[in-house]
Amino acid sequence: MSAVVSAHNLTKRYGGFTAVDHINFSVRPGRIVGLVGPNGAGKSTILKAILGLVSFSGELQVLGMRPDRNRARLMQEVSYISDVAALPDWIRVNQLLQLMQDIHPRFDIARTRNFLDATDIGMKQRVSTLSKGMKTQLHLALVMGVDARLLVLDEPTLGLDLIYRKKFYQQLLNEYFDEEKTILVTTHQIEEIEHILSDVLFINHGHLVLDMPVEEIASHYVQLRVAPENLQAARQLQPIHESRQLNESVMIFENLARERLQALGQARTPNLANLFVAKMEGDVHA
Amino acid sequence: MRSFMALLRRELWEHVSLSRLLPFLLLFGFLVNLLDSINPIPIDNVNEMASNSAGTGHAAGSYESIRLDLSSIGGELYVIMLILVLIYALDALFKERKDKSILFWKSLPVTDTAIVLSKLVTAVVTIPLIVYVTVVALQVLTWLMLGLSVGDTPYALAPLWEYLNLPHFWIGFFFQEVKLMLWLFPLVGWLLLCSAWAGKSPATWAFMLPLLLVFIDSAFRLHTGLDKLLFDRLFIGVFFPGSAGTAGRDEVEDLEDFMRVIDSLMTSELDNLMHYLSRPDVLGGLVVGGIFIALAILIRRRRGDESNALLPIGA
Numbered sequence: 001m002s003a004v005v006s007a008h009n010l011t012k013r014y015g016g017f018t019a020v021d022h023i024n025f026s027v028r029p030g031r032i033v034g035l036v037g038p039n040g041a042g043k044s045t046i047l048k049a050i051l052g053l054v055s056f057s058g059e060l061q062v063l064g065m066r067p068d069r070n071r072a073r074l075m076q077e078v079s080y081i082s083d084v085a086a087l088p089d090w091i092r093v094n095q096l097l098q099l100m101q102d103i104h105p106r107f108d109i110a111r112t113r114n115f116l117d118a119t120d121i122g123m124k125q126r127v128s129t130l131s132k133g134m135k136t137q138l139h140l141a142l143v144m145g146v147d148a149r150l151l152v153l154d155e156p157t158l159g160l161d162l163i164y165r166k167k168f169y170q171q172l173l174n175e176y177f178d179e180e181k182t183i184l185v186t187t188h189q190i191e192e193i194e195h196i197l198s199d200v201l202f203i204n205h206g207h208l209v210l211d212m213p214v215e216e217i218a219s220h221y222v223q224l225r226v227a228p229e230n231l232q233a234a235r236q237l238q239p240i241h242e243s244r245q246l247n248e249s250v251m252i253f254e255n256l257a258r259e260r261l262q263a264l265g266q267a268r269t270p271n272l273a274n275l276f277v278a279k280m281e282g283d284v285h286a
Numbered sequence: 287m288r289s290f291m292a293l294l295r296r297e298l299w300e301h302v303s304l305s306r307l308l309p310f311l312l313l314f315g316f317l318v319n320l321l322d323s324i325n326p327i328p329i330d331n332v333n334e335m336a337s338n339s340a341g342t343g344h345a346a347g348s349y350e351s352i353r354l355d356l357s358s359i360g361g362e363l364y365v366i367m368l369i370l371v372l373i374y375a376l377d378a379l380f381k382e383r384k385d386k387s388i389l390f391w392k393s394l395p396v397t398d399t400a401i402v403l404s405k406l407v408t409a410v411v412t413i414p415l416i417v418y419v420t421v422v423a424l425q426v427l428t429w430l431m432l433g434l435s436v437g438d439t440p441y442a443l444a445p446l447w448e449y450l451n452l453p454h455f456w457i458g459f460f461f462q463e464v465k466l467m468l469w470l471f472p473l474v475g476w477l478l479l480c481s482a483w484a485g486k487s488p489a490t491w492a493f494m495l496p497l498l499l500v501f502i503d504s505a506f507r508l509h510t511g512l513d514k515l516l517f518d519r520l521f522i523g524v525f526f527p528g529s530a531g532t533a534g535r536d537e538v539e540d541l542e543d544f545m546r547v548i549d550s551l552m553t554s555e556l557d558n559l560m561h562y563l564s565r566p567d568v569l570g571g572l573v574v575g576g577i578f579i580a581l582a583i584l585i586r587r588r589r590g591d592e593s594n595a596l597l598p599i600g601a
Contacts, residue, residue: 053392055588072397080393088300088387095299102292103394 002064004029004150004182005050009058012045019045021206022058029149030179032196035186036276037203043186046203047154050184051080063149076106079148081139081156089128093121093138100142112145115175133164140168144176151176153185157192169196194272202279209279214272222253222261223270230264237261241278252278289396293404294412301374304413307366308420315359315424316431352432356450359424360459367417367463371409371470375477378405379586380488388589398587402478406579409474410467418463425452465562472571473519475578482582482589519571 003026012020020042027033037043048054050062052071060067065074087096093116100107116123119137127135136156143151157165173196177183187193194214202210212220226234226249235242237260239251252270253261261267270278298305379402382388391401429450433443467474480492500513562568 051392071392072395072400075393075395078393080389082386082389082393086386086390086393088382088390089385090300090302092299095296099292099296100394102295103289103396105395
């Protein structure tokens with residue numbers, strides 16, 4: 001099956017500043033891909049390139065189209081939630097639905113209404129009267145109504161409380177996602193989404209530092225809580241990252257056999273948050 | 287086409303004051319007419335008007351008074367329309383960036399061209415149309431209330447209608463509006479361009495830049511004629527679109543002249559409009575306006591990426 005997104009030498013420069021530097025990646029259909037990086041890493045620029053909002057050099061194909069030349073056509077098959085501030089404040093909910101129905105050829109107003117019926121959002125309410133959480137729900141409801149092949153989420157839960165954040169991702173998984181849809185999500189709060197991701201792209205200073213399916217992480221990375229007497233031996237194996245936790249050293253190793261490490265301490269697969277820190281702090285581009 | 291109509295409807299939803307203009311002004315007109323009806327026109331005057339063109343004596347005075355009342359409805363709303371169009375165009379492409387909703391609109395399958403054109407059409411078609419309907423409705427209301435307030439008889443409506451010749455006025459006003467929008471097209475284009483371009487204050491770009499250019503022209507005695515061009519475009523052509531810039535402006539010395547000019551404008555017909563369209567200053571304005579609009583589309587196409595260093599962020 002062909003890639004939903006494929007980038008080859010994707011580069012974006014703003015004057016003398018290179019925001020994205022010759023990166024290559026592809027996103028397969030039916031996956032939930034996390035594009036993760038610290039602030040200013042270039043993740044939003046990549047998303048904007050995918051959405052046709054910026055020009056770029058290199059090759060970028062989204063659903064077989066070059067996004068900067070086919071944005072309007074592409075948006076028939078791509079949905080996008082940036083953050084809660086993006087919905088216009090002046091519009092009423094029913095007007096928004098009507099507008100979507102008239103503009104979007106793949107929008108099913110009944111689906112969105114069904115979703116909204118389960119919320120506290122009134123059809124005649126103006127967006128300005130909704131709380132941040134309700135705005136996110138409304139935006140999600142609109143996305144639910146669109147039969148899109150790719151959903152792009154750019155920090156969609158920024159500024160929301162924990163309950164709404166959890167609810168957002170639960171609804172996304174239970175009521176939206178299926179094997180025919182692909183989700184690309186950026187966040188710098190990786191712990192919040194790591195349980196739903198099928199692939200991760202770590203980006204730092206415009207470079208990809210990790211591009212891997214989540215199920216393969218266990219075979220490439222090991223986190224080791226090192227016994228004090230084995231500290232020197234462990235360090236000789238060149239961990240990519242070392243930190244101190246409760247007077248113990250915790251190291252992360254890349255491409256080393258788990259059996260070999262188990263002799264030196266307690267080995268396990270690092271969670272994405274720890275792996276992210278390890279890759280960022282060990283990034284040669286930093 | 288369906289999506290373009292939806293975009294036009296969106297503009298009315300967003301600028302809700304536009305759709306409320308008609309009922310608001312109708313209510314206002316009703317109240318003003320109600321006050322006027324305290325001193326009704328004598329029925330004799332109306333009958334005199336009916337039998338003798340403008341009537342004589344008191345009848346002539348009443349006739350002119352009514353005509354002026356009805357003309358002033360058109361004139362006042364004409365000015366309101368100008369203000370509405372200018373404010374709207376200046377804000378149209380700026381507001382969506384200010385409230386960040388541009389990212390939402392860009393997530394819809396609509397081209398930047400369609401978005402900008404929907405705002406252009408709102409400025410040069412929808413707003414004038416709303417004002418036109420409002421003028422017609424207000425004049426009908428005034429005619430009805432004036433007619434019904436004459437003495438204690440309702441039979442003054444027909445002679446009043448015959449005298450006021452409102453359809454004649456409406457045709458003239460319609461063509462005047464069309465000419466005005468053709469004349470203002472480059473200005474609307476310029477305001478939309480500033481609205482798409484400016485980072486903080488479109489008004490600063492829209493008004494200060496031309497003023498600066500005029501100042502430079504004057505200070506260095508470049509004699510480019512920019513000041514006259516702007517003056518003609520913004521004042522003479524706006525209020526005398528049938529004779530923009532040259533003939534007619536010096537002839538308006540008293541009320542009688544003004545009424546004559548208004549009369550001549552009101553009697554504009556389609557061939558008159560075609561003649562107007564063939565004028566070099568009108569055609570040139572359309573070309574310049576078209577260039578401004580094209581630039582506004584190009585700039586909006588690059589919006590949504592506000593970190594782009596090539597575009598002004600804090601301008």
